[in-house]
Amino acid sequence: MNHRDTPETDRPEIPARLLVHALVREDGTVDTGELYAVAGLLTMTDQQVRLCVKRLVTEGRFTQEGRGGKAVLRATAADVTGAIAPDTDHVRHAYRQDHGLAPWDSTWHLFAFAVPESRRTARDALRGTLLHLGAAPVQGGLYVSANPIAELVEARARHLGVLDTVTFLTSTDLRIGDTDDPRRLAAAIWPLDEIAARHERLAAIARASADQLSQGGSPSGIERLTLAVELAAEFTRAMTPDPLLPPELLPQPWPGSRARRLAQECWTALRSLPTAPDTPMSPPRLFRIYGDAITQPDGQ
Structure with a gap:
């Protein structure tokens, strides 16, 4: 198997960090x-990696024991994988929507705030x-x-000390100008084309893998490891800005559902492979985190 056979234009851009x-x-x-x-399989140079490691050590995010390819980096923070780790609740809600387990109740959740410039x-x-x-x-x-996020917004506003500036309300008859059709409203409010394009790319990466x-x-x-990192990076890129609008508000078929299904199938295939001779004794925690989020979503 030659990982370099994948066309450069089809592969996700993954920063060294x-x-x-x-x-x-x-x-x-x-x-x-x-x-x-x-x-190397991701076509990064050794110099890129060395400079990245040096910056991470200088920033205090890692300590380094040894030199070069025989060194060991040690994370100084427990949540160091946060840059690529999925939000498990977010991902599981997406799969619940995909399986028709989270129907929309036709309620819009609105938040108004007027926090002073100071x-x-x-x-x-x-x-x-x-x-x-x-x-x-x-x-x-x-x-x-379109989702009930008031509890999370309130907690954040309270933590920031601005809860008294936030107004919470719900509505089942939202209208902007002459538009009151829920699906047309969603298309006007959220950048659905951009969101769909990110999922189309995830689907292409998952299918290629x-x-x-x-x-x-x-x-x-x-x-x-390389396939897993590529898939995880593209999954994160597609999901992190996804508002997870209910299917009732989205064009159908929606590419997000297909992309998540392909990602799930690909991740399951990766995990089911027999152990390779050079498999690390302790795999990256990324395998466990994504395995829990993608292959074991609630409701399946």
């Missing part, structure tokens, strides 16, 4: 031999939370979500 995070094992270490090997940092943080949770701006200071696994022969442990 993200690769280091992806290879953190359960004990918080990174084997630099594996790091350089996977980086508290700009808190205002930006609250706005970032709303966007992260899938809400979108309707107009200045007014955000809408599955094809490689079915071509015969058994991929080496390093090749498996």
